[in-house]
Amino acid sequence: MKIATWNVNSVRVREPRLVAFLGREQPDVLCLQELKVVDDDFPHEAVRAAGYEAVTFGQKTYNGVGILAKAGTKVENVSRTFEDGDDDPQARVIAADVLGVRVVSIYVPNGGDVGSEKWAYKQSWLKRLRTYASSRLDLSGKVAICGDINIAPEARDVAKPDRWKNSVLFHPEMTAAFQELLALGLVDTARIHHSGEGPFTWWDYRMLAFPKGDGLRIDHIFASKALASSCSGVRVDRDERKGAQPSDHAPLIAVFS
Protein backbone atom coordinates (compact mmCIF):
# COMPACT_ATOMS: atom_id res chain seq x y z
CA MET A 1 0.00 0.00 0.00
CA LYS A 2 1.40 3.34 -1.07
CA ILE A 3 0.33 6.46 0.83
CA ALA A 4 1.36 9.93 -0.32
CA THR A 5 0.79 13.43 1.01
CA TRP A 6 1.15 16.72 -0.81
CA ASN A 7 0.44 20.34 -0.01
CA VAL A 8 -0.52 21.46 -3.52
CA ASN A 9 -0.94 25.17 -2.70
CA SER A 10 -4.10 25.59 -4.85
CA VAL A 11 -5.55 22.50 -6.51
CA ARG A 12 -6.78 24.69 -9.37
CA VAL A 13 -3.30 25.81 -10.35
CA ARG A 14 -1.79 22.40 -9.64
CA GLU A 15 -4.41 20.32 -11.49
CA PRO A 16 -2.12 19.30 -14.40
CA ARG A 17 0.65 18.34 -11.98
CA LEU A 18 -1.80 16.47 -9.77
CA VAL A 19 -3.09 14.41 -12.70
CA ALA A 20 0.45 13.67 -13.87
CA PHE A 21 1.51 12.69 -10.35
CA LEU A 22 -1.40 10.26 -9.98
CA GLY A 23 -0.60 8.67 -13.34
CA ARG A 24 3.10 8.40 -12.57
CA GLU A 25 3.03 7.27 -8.92
CA GLN A 26 -0.32 5.46 -8.73
CA PRO A 27 -0.55 5.87 -4.94
CA ASP A 28 -3.32 3.93 -3.24
CA VAL A 29 -4.06 6.99 -1.13
CA LEU A 30 -3.12 10.64 -1.62
CA CYS A 31 -3.70 13.21 1.11
CA LEU A 32 -3.90 16.78 -0.12
CA GLN A 33 -3.65 20.12 1.68
CA GLU A 34 -4.24 23.74 0.73
CA LEU A 35 -6.87 23.01 -1.88
CA LYS A 36 -8.00 26.67 -1.72
CA VAL A 37 -11.36 25.81 -3.28
CA VAL A 38 -14.85 25.03 -2.01
CA ASP A 39 -15.96 21.43 -2.52
CA ASP A 40 -17.96 22.25 -5.64
CA ASP A 41 -14.87 23.67 -7.33
CA PHE A 42 -12.66 20.66 -6.71
CA PRO A 43 -11.55 19.16 -10.08
CA HIS A 44 -13.44 15.88 -9.61
CA GLU A 45 -13.67 15.26 -13.34
CA ALA A 46 -9.92 15.41 -13.90
CA VAL A 47 -9.29 13.24 -10.84
CA ARG A 48 -11.84 10.66 -12.05
CA ALA A 49 -10.23 10.63 -15.48
CA ALA A 50 -6.96 9.79 -13.71
CA GLY A 51 -8.66 6.82 -12.05
CA TYR A 52 -9.27 8.32 -8.60
CA GLU A 53 -12.11 9.49 -6.38
CA ALA A 54 -11.77 12.31 -3.87
CA VAL A 55 -13.43 13.22 -0.62
CA THR A 56 -12.79 16.83 0.34
CA PHE A 57 -13.26 19.38 3.06
CA GLY A 58 -12.81 22.51 1.01
CA GLN A 59 -12.65 26.18 1.78
CA LYS A 60 -12.47 29.28 -0.31
CA THR A 61 -9.13 31.10 -0.62
CA TYR A 62 -7.25 29.29 2.15
CA ASN A 63 -6.87 25.83 3.65
CA GLY A 64 -8.94 22.90 2.40
CA VAL A 65 -7.92 19.23 2.67
CA GLY A 66 -8.79 16.03 0.84
CA ILE A 67 -8.18 12.31 0.51
CA LEU A 68 -7.94 10.58 -2.87
CA ALA A 69 -8.14 6.84 -3.44
CA LYS A 70 -8.22 4.69 -6.55
CA ALA A 71 -11.68 4.39 -8.09
CA GLY A 72 -13.34 1.27 -6.77
CA THR A 73 -11.58 1.45 -3.41
CA LYS A 74 -14.02 1.85 -0.53
CA VAL A 75 -13.60 5.13 1.32
CA GLU A 76 -15.73 4.97 4.44
CA ASN A 77 -16.56 6.80 7.66
CA VAL A 78 -15.46 10.17 6.33
CA SER A 79 -15.17 12.79 9.05
CA ARG A 80 -14.41 16.46 8.73
CA THR A 81 -13.01 18.67 11.54
CA PHE A 82 -11.85 17.28 14.88
CA GLU A 83 -15.51 16.65 15.79
CA ASP A 84 -14.84 17.93 19.27
CA GLY A 85 -17.77 20.32 19.25
CA ASP A 86 -15.43 23.26 19.00
CA ASP A 87 -16.04 25.22 15.81
CA ASP A 88 -12.93 25.84 13.74
CA PRO A 89 -13.60 28.24 10.87
CA GLN A 90 -10.64 26.77 8.99
CA ALA A 91 -10.89 23.49 7.01
CA ARG A 92 -7.78 21.63 8.11
CA VAL A 93 -8.67 18.00 8.81
CA ILE A 94 -10.44 15.17 7.01
CA ALA A 95 -10.31 11.46 7.84
CA ALA A 96 -11.52 8.25 6.23
CA ASP A 97 -11.11 4.48 6.38
CA VAL A 98 -9.26 3.24 3.31
CA LEU A 99 -7.90 -0.29 2.77
CA GLY A 100 -7.98 -1.07 6.47
CA VAL A 101 -6.20 2.12 7.53
CA ARG A 102 -7.68 5.17 9.25
CA VAL A 103 -6.19 7.91 7.06
CA VAL A 104 -6.10 11.50 8.32
CA SER A 105 -5.13 14.40 6.07
CA ILE A 106 -4.18 17.47 8.08
CA TYR A 107 -2.95 20.97 7.50
CA VAL A 108 -1.44 22.37 10.68
CA PRO A 109 -1.56 26.18 10.95
CA ASN A 110 1.62 27.93 9.96
CA GLY A 111 1.79 30.12 13.05
CA GLY A 112 2.61 33.52 11.54
CA ASP A 113 5.17 35.07 13.84
CA VAL A 114 6.22 33.65 17.20
CA GLY A 115 3.98 35.21 19.86
CA SER A 116 1.29 36.37 17.42
CA GLU A 117 -2.40 35.41 17.39
CA LYS A 118 -1.63 32.91 14.65
CA TRP A 119 1.07 31.41 16.86
CA ALA A 120 -1.48 30.94 19.65
CA TYR A 121 -3.86 29.35 17.15
CA LYS A 122 -1.14 26.92 16.05
CA GLN A 123 -0.41 26.04 19.68
CA SER A 124 -4.07 25.40 20.52
CA TRP A 125 -4.64 23.55 17.25
CA LEU A 126 -1.78 21.16 18.02
CA LYS A 127 -3.25 20.56 21.47
CA ARG A 128 -6.59 19.69 19.86
CA LEU A 129 -4.80 17.40 17.41
CA ARG A 130 -3.27 15.51 20.35
CA THR A 131 -6.67 15.16 21.99
CA TYR A 132 -8.15 14.03 18.68
CA ALA A 133 -5.41 11.46 18.12
CA SER A 134 -5.73 10.00 21.60
CA SER A 135 -9.52 10.04 21.89
CA ARG A 136 -10.87 9.74 18.32
CA LEU A 137 -8.30 7.46 16.73
CA ASP A 138 -7.53 3.87 17.64
CA LEU A 139 -3.78 4.09 17.75
CA SER A 140 -3.54 0.38 18.57
CA GLY A 141 -4.85 -0.24 15.04
CA LYS A 142 -3.61 0.98 11.67
CA VAL A 143 -3.60 4.78 11.47
CA ALA A 144 -1.79 7.20 9.16
CA ILE A 145 -1.77 10.92 9.98
CA CYS A 146 -0.44 12.66 6.90
CA GLY A 147 0.06 16.24 5.93
CA ASP A 148 1.68 19.61 6.20
CA ILE A 149 2.59 19.61 9.88
CA ASN A 150 4.54 22.87 9.65
CA ILE A 151 7.15 21.65 12.14
CA ALA A 152 10.72 20.55 11.46
CA PRO A 153 11.43 18.42 14.53
CA GLU A 154 15.25 18.43 14.64
CA ALA A 155 18.29 20.25 13.29
CA ARG A 156 18.80 17.50 10.69
CA ASP A 157 15.36 18.42 9.35
CA VAL A 158 16.53 21.94 8.50
CA ALA A 159 19.23 22.54 5.88
CA LYS A 160 20.22 25.82 7.53
CA PRO A 161 19.22 25.49 11.18
CA ASP A 162 20.73 28.81 12.26
CA ARG A 163 18.54 30.64 9.76
CA TRP A 164 15.36 28.99 11.03
CA LYS A 165 16.01 28.45 14.72
CA ASN A 166 13.68 31.21 15.88
CA SER A 167 10.99 30.67 13.27
CA VAL A 168 7.53 29.19 13.85
CA LEU A 169 8.61 26.07 11.93
CA PHE A 170 11.57 25.18 14.12
CA HIS A 171 10.81 26.77 17.47
CA PRO A 172 11.59 24.72 20.62
CA GLU A 173 7.92 24.83 21.63
CA MET A 174 6.98 23.35 18.28
CA THR A 175 9.63 20.66 18.23
CA ALA A 176 8.39 19.73 21.72
CA ALA A 177 4.78 19.59 20.47
CA PHE A 178 5.96 17.32 17.66
CA GLN A 179 7.51 14.90 20.15
CA GLU A 180 4.39 14.96 22.35
CA LEU A 181 2.35 13.88 19.35
CA LEU A 182 4.70 10.99 18.59
CA ALA A 183 4.65 9.99 22.26
CA LEU A 184 0.99 9.02 21.85
CA GLY A 185 2.22 6.02 19.87
CA LEU A 186 3.01 7.35 16.43
CA VAL A 187 6.09 6.83 14.28
CA ASP A 188 7.68 9.48 12.03
CA THR A 189 7.96 7.10 9.06
CA ALA A 190 10.61 9.06 7.14
CA ARG A 191 12.99 8.50 10.05
CA ILE A 192 12.62 4.71 9.80
CA HIS A 193 14.54 4.89 6.54
CA HIS A 194 16.53 8.14 6.66
CA SER A 195 18.88 8.98 9.52
CA GLY A 196 20.74 11.85 7.90
CA GLU A 197 19.78 15.31 6.71
CA GLY A 198 16.24 15.62 5.38
CA PRO A 199 14.59 14.46 3.22
CA PHE A 200 13.26 18.00 2.88
CA THR A 201 9.72 18.62 1.68
CA TRP A 202 9.42 22.41 1.50
CA TRP A 203 11.46 25.24 0.02
CA ASP A 204 10.33 28.87 0.15
CA TYR A 205 9.35 30.34 -3.21
CA ARG A 206 11.47 33.36 -2.26
CA MET A 207 15.20 33.65 -1.85
CA LEU A 208 15.92 30.98 -4.48
CA ALA A 209 15.50 28.52 -1.63
CA PHE A 210 15.28 25.38 -3.79
CA PRO A 211 18.41 25.92 -5.91
CA LYS A 212 20.25 27.09 -2.79
CA GLY A 213 19.21 23.95 -0.92
CA ASP A 214 17.46 25.86 1.87
CA GLY A 215 14.91 23.13 2.60
CA LEU A 216 12.94 21.94 5.61
CA ARG A 217 11.24 18.67 6.45
CA ILE A 218 7.82 19.89 7.57
CA ASP A 219 5.48 17.46 5.78
CA HIS A 220 5.14 14.12 7.51
CA ILE A 221 3.48 10.73 7.48
CA PHE A 222 2.94 9.53 11.03
CA ALA A 223 1.98 5.88 11.34
CA SER A 224 0.66 3.97 14.32
CA LYS A 225 3.01 1.19 15.38
CA ALA A 226 0.78 -1.50 13.84
CA LEU A 227 1.14 0.24 10.48
CA ALA A 228 4.71 1.51 10.83
CA SER A 229 6.03 -2.02 11.32
CA SER A 230 5.28 -2.72 7.65
CA CYS A 231 6.79 0.51 6.28
CA SER A 232 9.26 -0.54 3.59
CA GLY A 233 10.28 2.85 2.20
CA VAL A 234 9.73 6.61 2.34
CA ARG A 235 10.84 9.21 -0.18
CA VAL A 236 10.22 12.75 -1.40
CA ASP A 237 9.39 13.47 -5.04
CA ARG A 238 11.75 16.42 -5.48
CA ASP A 239 11.00 16.60 -9.19
CA GLU A 240 7.62 18.11 -8.26
CA ARG A 241 9.47 21.16 -6.91
CA LYS A 242 11.11 21.69 -10.33
CA GLY A 243 9.87 23.09 -13.64
CA ALA A 244 6.95 25.41 -14.33
CA GLN A 245 4.48 26.29 -11.58
CA PRO A 246 5.58 23.93 -8.82
CA SER A 247 3.97 23.89 -5.40
CA ASP A 248 6.40 25.09 -2.72
CA HIS A 249 5.94 21.63 -1.14
CA ALA A 250 7.05 18.34 -2.72
CA PRO A 251 5.03 15.13 -2.25
CA LEU A 252 6.07 12.68 0.47
CA ILE A 253 5.49 9.01 -0.36
CA ALA A 254 5.47 6.04 2.02
CA VAL A 255 5.14 2.39 1.06
CA PHE A 256 3.72 -0.26 3.39
CA SER A 257 4.21 -3.89 2.42
Next chain:
DNA sequence: ATGGCTGCTTTGAGCAGA
Protein backbone atom coordinates in the same frame (compact mmCIF):
# COMPACT_ATOMS: atom_id res chain seq x y z
C1' DA B 1 18.84 41.17 9.08
C1' DT B 2 15.38 41.74 5.39
C1' DG B 3 13.27 40.48 1.25
C1' DG B 4 13.35 38.63 -2.99
C1' DC B 5 7.67 34.44 -4.86
C1' DT B 6 3.09 32.69 -5.58
C1' DG B 7 -1.94 32.43 -5.27
C1' DC B 8 -5.79 34.47 -3.75
C1' DT B 9 -9.36 38.27 -3.99
C1' DT B 10 -16.11 42.01 -4.86
C1' DT B 11 -9.41 43.31 -10.36
C1' DG B 12 -5.86 44.97 -7.86
C1' DA B 13 -3.31 46.27 -3.61
C1' DG B 14 -2.99 43.60 0.31
C1' DC B 15 -3.10 39.33 2.76
C1' DA B 16 -1.15 34.85 3.65
C1' DG B 17 1.92 31.33 3.29
C1' DA B 18 6.26 29.21 5.95
